[in-house]
Amino acid sequence: MKYFFLSGSLRKDSLNTKLLHMAAQHLNCPNSDIANLNDLSIPLYSGDIEAVGIPDNVQKLAKCIDQAQALIIATPEYNYSISGVLKNVIDWVSRVRPMPLKQKPILLMAVSPSQISGIRGLWQTRIPLEGLGNYVYPEMFSLGGSFQAFDDKGFVNPDDQKRFATTLDGFGKFSQALVRK
Amino acid sequence: MKYFFLSGSLRKDSLNTKLLHMAAQHLNCPNSDIANLNDLSIPLYSGDIEAVGIPDNVQKLAKCIDQAQALIIATPEYNYSISGVLKNVIDWVSRVRPMPLKQKPILLMAVSPSQISGIRGLWQTRIPLEGLGNYVYPEMFSLGGSFQAFDDKGFVNPDDQKRFATTLDGFGKFSQALVRK
Amino acid sequence: MKYFFLSGSLRKDSLNTKLLHMAAQHLNCPNSDIANLNDLSIPLYSGDIEAVGIPDNVQKLAKCIDQAQALIIATPEYNYSISGVLKNVIDWVSRVRPMPLKQKPILLMAVSPSQISGIRGLWQTRIPLEGLGNYVYPEMFSLGGSFQAFDDKGFVNPDDQKRFATTLDGFGKFSQALVRK
Amino acid sequence: MKYFFLSGSLRKDSLNTKLLHMAAQHLNCPNSDIANLNDLSIPLYSGDIEAVGIPDNVQKLAKCIDQAQALIIATPEYNYSISGVLKNVIDWVSRVRPMPLKQKPILLMAVSPSQISGIRGLWQTRIPLEGLGNYVYPEMFSLGGSFQAFDDKGFVNPDDQKRFATTLDGFGKFSQALVRK
Numbered sequence: 001m002k003y004f005f006l007s008g009s010l011r012k013d014s015l016n017t018k019l020l021h022m023a024a025q026h027l028n029c030p031n032s033d034i035a036n037l038n039d040l041s042i043p044l045y046s047g048d049i050e051a052v053g054i055p056d057n058v059q060k061l062a063k064c065i066d067q068a069q070a071l072i073i074a075t076p077e078y079n080y081s082i083s084g085v086l087k088n089v090i091d092w093v094s095r096v097r098p099m100p101l102k103q104k105p106i107l108l109m110a111v112s113p114s115q116i117s118g119i120r121g122l123w124q125t126r127i128p129l130e131g132l133g134n135y136v137y138p139e140m141f142s143l144g145g146s147f148q149a150f151d152d153k154g155f156v157n158p159d160d161q162k163r164f165a166t167t168l169d170g171f172g173k174f175s176q177a178l179v180r181k
Numbered sequence: 182m183k184y185f186f187l188s189g190s191l192r193k194d195s196l197n198t199k200l201l202h203m204a205a206q207h208l209n210c211p212n213s214d215i216a217n218l219n220d221l222s223i224p225l226y227s228g229d230i231e232a233v234g235i236p237d238n239v240q241k242l243a244k245c246i247d248q249a250q251a252l253i254i255a256t257p258e259y260n261y262s263i264s265g266v267l268k269n270v271i272d273w274v275s276r277v278r279p280m281p282l283k284q285k286p287i288l289l290m291a292v293s294p295s296q297i298s299g300i301r302g303l304w305q306t307r308i309p310l311e312g313l314g315n316y317v318y319p320e321m322f323s324l325g326g327s328f329q330a331f332d333d334k335g336f337v338n339p340d341d342q343k344r345f346a347t348t349l350d351g352f353g354k355f356s357q358a359l360v361r362k
Numbered sequence: 363m364k365y366f367f368l369s370g371s372l373r374k375d376s377l378n379t380k381l382l383h384m385a386a387q388h389l390n391c392p393n394s395d396i397a398n399l400n401d402l403s404i405p406l407y408s409g410d411i412e413a414v415g416i417p418d419n420v421q422k423l424a425k426c427i428d429q430a431q432a433l434i435i436a437t438p439e440y441n442y443s444i445s446g447v448l449k450n451v452i453d454w455v456s457r458v459r460p461m462p463l464k465q466k467p468i469l470l471m472a473v474s475p476s477q478i479s480g481i482r483g484l485w486q487t488r489i490p491l492e493g494l495g496n497y498v499y500p501e502m503f504s505l506g507g508s509f510q511a512f513d514d515k516g517f518v519n520p521d522d523q524k525r526f527a528t529t530l531d532g533f534g535k536f537s538q539a540l541v542r543k
Numbered sequence: 544m545k546y547f548f549l550s551g552s553l554r555k556d557s558l559n560t561k562l563l564h565m566a567a568q569h570l571n572c573p574n575s576d577i578a579n580l581n582d583l584s585i586p587l588y589s590g591d592i593e594a595v596g597i598p599d600n601v602q603k604l605a606k607c608i609d610q611a612q613a614l615i616i617a618t619p620e621y622n623y624s625i626s627g628v629l630k631n632v633i634d635w636v637s638r639v640r641p642m643p644l645k646q647k648p649i650l651l652m653a654v655s656p657s658q659i660s661g662i663r664g665l666w667q668t669r670i671p672l673e674g675l676g677n678y679v680y681p682e683m684f685s686l687g688g689s690f691q692a693f694d695d696k697g698f699v700n701p702d703d704q705k706r707f708a709t710t711l712d713g714f715g716k717f718s719q720a721l722v723r724k
Contacts (some may be wrong), residue, residue: 010227044225045259045267046191078226078272080312081305085225085272088265116478120485123442123670124305126265126404130669130681133259135717138673160343174678177724181716261666297659304489304623304663311488311500316536319492355497358543362535364641406587406628407621408553436718440588442674443667446631447587455619486624486667493623520704 001028001175004068005034008075008086008125012038015111015146016100018075022154023072023109026168029144033068035061045091058092065093070175071134074109077121082128090128102133105175107167108140115144135178141167184208185249186215189256189267190305191225193219194306196292197255203335204253204290207349214249216242218270226272246274247281251356252315255290258302263309271309283314286356288348289321296325305354316359322348363453363537364465365389366430367396370437370448370487377473377508377538378436384516385471388530395403395430397423400453407453420454427455428462432537436471444490452490464495467537469529470502477506497540503529544718546570548577549617551629551668555581558654558689559617566615566652567696569711576611578604580632588634601635608636609643613718614677615688617652620664625671635670645676648718650710651683658687678721684710 005024006015020034040057043049065071075083092123106129112118119142126136143149145162155161186205201215221238222228246252256264274282287310293299299359301324307317322345324330327339336342367386369379374463382396402419405411427433437445455463467483474480481504505511505522517523550560563577573721583600586592608614618626636644649672655661662685669679686692686703698704 010225011229014228038227042225044191044223045264046219046266047195048192078268079275079309081309082268083226083272084267084269085227086266087259088225089264092261092266094260105221116481119478120482123482124308126263126669126673127305127666130679133681135678135681136673138678139678166257171312173724174721175722177236178717181720252493297662300659301663301666305486306490308485311498314500316497316500317492317498319495354543355540358539362539372587373591376590400589404587406553406585406631407626408581408628409557410554440630440634441637441671443671444630445588446627446629447589447632448586448627449621449625449630450627453626456622486670488668490622504601 001172001179002067002069003029003033004064004071006071006073006089007035008073008083010085011026015150016075016076016109018113018150021073022071023074023168026165027138029173030034035064037085037169039078042089045088050095052057056091059180061089062093062096062100065104068104069103069179070171071106072107072109073125075125077110077112077118080120081124082121086125087128094132097113099132101129104137105137105171105178107137107171110142110167110179111118111146111149112142112144113146118144120141135174137171137174139167139170145148157159182353182360183248183250184210184214185218185245185252186210187254187267187270188216188218189206189254189264191219191266196331197290199331200255200290200292201253203345204255204349207346208353216245218266223270223273226269231276235273235277240277242270243274243277243281246285249285250360251286251288251352253288253290254306255292256302256306258291258293258299260300262305263302267306268309275313280313284316286316286318286352286359288318288352291321291323292327292330293323294323294327299323299325316355318352318355320348320351332337363534363541364429364431365391365395366426366433366449367391368433368435368448369397369399369433370445372400372447376438377512378438379472380512381436381442381471382434384526385530388527389534397426399447404451404454407450412457416454416458418512421458423451424458424462427466430466431541432467432469432533434469434471435487436473437483437487439472439480440473442482444483448487449490450490456494461494463491465497467497467499467533467540469499469533472502472504473508473511474504474506475508480504480506497536499533499536501529501532544715544722545610545612546572546576547607547614548572549614549629549632550578550580551616551626553581553628557619558693559652561693562617562652562654563615565707566711569708570715575652577700578607580628585632585635588631592640593638597635597639602639604632604645605636605639608647611647612722613648613714615650615652616668617654618664618668619651620655620661623663624667629668630671637675641659642675643674646654646678648678648680648714648721650680650714653683653685654689654692655685655687656689661685661687678717680714680717682713
């Protein structure tokens with residue numbers, strides 16, 4: 001399986017981006033399959049920019065998505081809903097033709113400092129992805145209390161590690177089934 | 182009543198921005214109360230930028246919102262949900278202290294080329310705004326078939342003009358009631 | 363202010379119904395303004411029943427809603443979304459003419475055994491109520507860990523009592539402003 | 544593939560139920576696999592009823608769902624969201640142990656008299672089903688203008704018939720892939 005990893009946070013030390021690296025390691029994927037949105041410098045979507053030409057970095061990102069068999073997205077929740085940064089990426093990629101963000105198995109994950117939040121943002125993130133025709137895995141991995149949840153070696157709580165592995169493995173089977181379809 | 186107007190589109194000839202100008206005219210507001218997001222060049226939200234300092238233009242926009250008694254937002258629907266551009270603005274403004282985007286009466290409007298869409302995006306736009314504690318007017322003005330709906334003098338269909346005026350007037354009473362509270 | 367109280371649970375010892383009684387007491391309302399859905403025996407909505415005639419008890423409930431100036435609804439979350447029992451009541455009442463469930467200030471509350479849930483159900487409950495044109499208060503009162511949260515004298519934790527009172531008082535001002543409108 | 548069909552409408556001449564019969568015919572399924580909620584007389588969910596014992600007809604319905612490999616649900620939209628009747632069925636079935644409504648491929652369909660509505664209700668219907676862990680097909684079949692859309696022989700417009708067949712066939716492949724998993 002060829003996975004591609006996308007973060008909804010631009011922060012250099014983002015715990016959501018860290019979670020993607022942990023997922024890539026678990027799945028034996030190279031770090032090069034993790035999008036670095038900071039380096040890509042994707043602009044805010046504008047129909048005027050699009051009329052001149054979809055930016056090269058959007059095209060580059062769209063190609064990575066197209067070549068992947070499945071996507072794993074980790075994103076913070078901002079204001080009870082989707083990260084504006086992530087939504088902007090989705091809005092741009094949805095304009096590339098042929099549109100690559102469809103019929104992809106997608107796993108959503110969220111790390112957040114509070115105990116409650118994270119999961120509400122993921123529910124809002126399902127909507128554009130499912131609307132575009134992707135297979136968003138029903139189970140979503142969300143982890144609260146983030147500042148205490150990690151240390152240098154990974155999850156502090158073995159139960160979190162186990163749940164993380166179970167979710168990734170379940171998603172792997174789901175993706176394989178749909179890719180063979 | 183002091184209104185402030187915000188568009189979810191960066192396109193220069195955006196019909197949503199045009200709708201805001203029509204609303205400002207109906208309410209006898211100066212065009213200077215319509216945010217020009219292109220001139221403000223607000224970056225994509227990043228915790229790293231925030232750590233250095235919230236950008237001046239975000240502060241400037243936050244001040245305009247703070248000084249307004251009510252907001253009118255017109256926004257396209259992208260991919261069945263909120264415009265990433267608009268969500269990014271909300272995410273930034275929610276980081277300013279004191280946070281200005283609360284207890285504001287807000288009217289949502291959408292113009293879209295298709296007959297169906299527009300309204301679904303507005304429903305997703307309610308969530309961050311209500312989550313932050315704003316009073317989003319239950320009635321929302323959405324107008325499909327946009328390329329045929331306007332000419333130089335405004336709405337082609339008098340029924341659209343009437344519905345537009347009724348919505349704005351109803352929102353005006355709602356806002357006044359809540360501002361006097 | 364004349365309030366009417368509606369529970370999304372049919373359980374006799376429902377903590378959500380208990381919360382309504384506590385709210386009625388705080389607001390000095392008689393218990394008779396709390397709907398007893400068990401006694402009303404409202405059927406599942408069917409267009410065939412409606413064609414014969416909207417049931418008397420639906421009419422009775424609709425009249426109570428019509429005569430109230432504001433509504434307070436407490437409801438469990440079932441399966442990440444609205445209680446089917448509550449949705450069925452809304453579906454029936456929306457068929458009565460003149461339709462009483464519009465332009466009403468509404469406060470939503472939820473008690474739940476888990477720490478996380480409750481609030482997700484309330485977000486889904488906003489949709490039909492706002493779609494019908496009601497003014498749903500942005501702040502919602504949700505209380506997790508319900509089995510430990512109450513005793514015979516009310517909230518165990520004084521912070522919960524304080525938050526409850528603040529929410530009800532804020533909603534009172536919101537309602538009064540909109541009723542005077 | 545063994546499908547089970549569920550309608551969100553209790554109306555005898557429901558067009559949503561009619562759509563299920565058309566789907567069953569297309570997929571060569573017997574009509575006995577279409578739930579008749581009127582005959583089942585499932586009560587409104589109450590924890591008090593559950594404490595005495597989950598009703599036999601809920602158990603019977605749960606068994607049908609358990610034995611099916613995939614579900615097809617057609618439901619009206621009521622008040623911009625899920626049908627209370629359908630939500631009540633989901634709430635009951637989610638209480639049966641072992642809980643059968645998980646990891647099922649599910650197709651959602653809606654017929655509605657208006658041009659716009661139907662699809663908004665389906666989006667709200669996804670939430671409890673996905674929350675319970677089911678694989679809801681991203682594409683949803685919604686058909687507006689229902690009173691003109693059917694005659695005795697089926698769809699009036701061949702394009703609707705084609706879209707219906709394409710959706711069902713796509714869902715069939717999706718289901719087969721996930722069942723083999």
